[in-house]
Amino acid sequence: NAILSWQRTAYHFQPEHNWMNDPNGPLFHKGWYHLFYQYNPDSAVWGNITWGHAVSKDLIHWLHLPFAMVPDHWYDINGVWTGSATILPDGQIVMLYTGDTYDVKQVQCLAYPANLSDPLLLDWVKYSGNPVLVPPPGIGAKDFRDPTTAWLSPDGDKWRITIGSKVNTTGISLVYETVDFKTYDMLDGYMHAVPGTGMWECVDFYPVSMSEINGLDTSVSGSGVKHVLKASLDDDKNDYYALGVYDPIEDKWIPDDPKLDVGIGLRYDYGKYYASKTFYDQNKQRRILWGWIRETDSEYADIWKGWASVQSIPRTVMFDQKTGSNILQWPVSEVEELRSEIVEFDNVKLGPGSIVPLKVDTPSQLDIVASFEIDEDAFEGTVEADAGYSCPTSGGAANRGELGPFGVIVLGDKTLSEGTPIYFYVTKGTNGKFETHFCADELRSSLAPDVDKVVYGSKVPVLHGEKYSLRSLVDHSIVESFAQGGRTVITSRVYPTRAVDGAARVYLFNNATKVSVTASVKMWNMGSADIRTFPLNEQ
Numbered sequence: 001n002a003i004l005s006w007q008r009t010a011y012h013f014q015p016e017h018n019w020m021n022d023p024n025g026p027l028f029h030k031g032w033y034h035l036f037y038q039y040n041p042d043s044a045v046w047g048n049i050t051w052g053h054a055v056s057k058d059l060i061h062w063l064h065l066p067f068a069m070v071p072d073h074w075y076d077i078n079g080v081w082t083g084s085a086t087i088l089p090d091g092q093i094v095m096l097y098t099g100d101t102y103d104v105k106q107v108q109c110l111a112y113p114a115n116l117s118d119p120l121l122l123d124w125v126k127y128s129g130n131p132v133l134v135p136p137p138g139i140g141a142k143d144f145r146d147p148t149t150a151w152l153s154p155d156g157d158k159w160r161i162t163i164g165s166k167v168n169t170t171g172i173s174l175v176y177e178t179v180d181f182k183t184y185d186m187l188d189g190y191m192h193a194v195p196g197t198g199m200w201e202c203v204d205f206y207p208v209s210m211s212e213i214n215g216l217d218t219s220v221s222g223s224g225v226k227h228v229l230k231a232s233l234d235d236d237k238n239d240y241y242a243l244g245v246y247d248p249i250e251d252k253w254i255p256d257d258p259k260l261d262v263g264i265g266l267r268y269d270y271g272k273y274y275a276s277k278t279f280y281d282q283n284k285q286r287r288i289l290w291g292w293i294r295e296t297d298s299e300y301a302d303i304w305k306g307w308a309s310v311q312s313i314p315r316t317v318m319f320d321q322k323t324g325s326n327i328l329q330w331p332v333s334e335v336e337e338l339r340s341e342i343v344e345f346d347n348v349k350l351g352p353g354s355i356v357p358l359k360v361d362t363p364s365q366l367d368i369v370a371s372f373e374i375d376e377d378a379f380e381g382t383v384e385a386d387a388g389y390s391c392p393t394s395g396g397a398a399n400r401g402e403l404g405p406f407g408v409i410v411l412g413d414k415t416l417s418e419g420t421p422i423y424f425y426v427t428k429g430t431n432g433k434f435e436t437h438f439c440a441d442e443l444r445s446s447l448a449p450d451v452d453k454v455v456y457g458s459k460v461p462v463l464h465g466e467k468y469s470l471r472s473l474v475d476h477s478i479v480e481s482f483a484q485g486g487r488t489v490i491t492s493r494v495y496p497t498r499a500v501d502g503a504a505r506v507y508l509f510n511n512a513t514k515v516s517v518t519a520s521v522k523m524w525n526m527g528s529a530d531i532r533t534f535p536l537n538e539q
């Protein structure tokens, strides 16, 4: 078990034991951030789904609290499934969640805190009239789950929520209106539907400002605002989003670019990341995104180590004013409280085929910020390079081209028998256009046989005059990487056996055949978040 204990993370949120999946009902109340999550109290695999509960002052240091809700009524005895919180103008908190009933049907249920003056919101009451919604005609009893945070209707006197479902293989979002969260009217048609995308789990729907960097409360609508619609596709277990315009009168959402519609275009994260959910943080006027990061080792290994899954570092979400066509995700600034001992490397020249070790104290717990510039001559002299390149299918960091790959290798060992390259790969098409790909290569991340080893990634917009820039949060068995300020994000779970704790190494590399690259790097050792269990042991 010693081997497996170092796969536990030091500053990502995880329970002490057992299985965790989706983040639920995040909210800020009386000085505390609350996170609820899908949890199995009995084992390290999915089942007996209960709402775990934890609180934090800063989204990084957490205190585990007693369960918020357990499966104990006929309407949720098979699981207290995913749900969302809405804070009403008078301060009341409404929690809507999916119950899996005694006969395995999905229904929506209402719960609220017993005592709003308790900052920890320890006690939760399930409404006596539950369930408040059952699957409507034409919707499968197992295709009706994960209610969103509510937003106000245009006249301001009713609340709306959306719930994901499917009709045949078309993913859909149903909208309901309510005044009291107890009785509801279904609006006609769907807010949106995309053929071929299958069941939409954990739909999320929220406004982003086109001109401000602050986040918006969920009910904000109108000019200067776009709406993000996100669905977690049950069929391929990835979170897809699209930017679009919401017409609250018609209750329709229209994607800006139909080719980048929900489920067929952009993803929040090109690695392991699912069932995510945002909330508006009224404390710091920002929108924060949580996501579930599952294991990619075997179920057997999860049972042996006694735990499974982590939550991502919460990310601030905003509209990318520079491209206008994507959102930006960035680790909440509070994570920087864990930084210490900066190490800097300026203007490191990396010729074609070079690799440079970087010395750091805590190589398994790092915040790395790196930027790369390409030698202009080599760049301009390129006729055509790697048209058709794609991170997942083009062979990883060992595959050399004229203009890439270059980047960092994290969680490597001394001889690089293990290592996870995070890199850029620039291509030039026959049309003369350069494109940049951002990839994470797990092919040599572990000598262990029984873990997923894939190459993740996608294209990332790099605008004129921008350097290639990345940030990676390294935490033992997870690497969250952000390119170009968060335009493209990749989360990897990796299970090194040698590149562990102090034995791990970080490298800069340029495996291109033609270009030289100049790299500048800042790295911080990251402390541990020291997540504790309630009641606090003062010893």
Ligand code: DQQ
Pocket: 021, 022, 038, 049, 081, 082, 098, 145, 146, 201, 202, 232, 274, 275
């Ligand atoms: N997880 C929950 C469901 C949701 C799924 C059950 C997504 O409510 O659709 O644990 O991971």
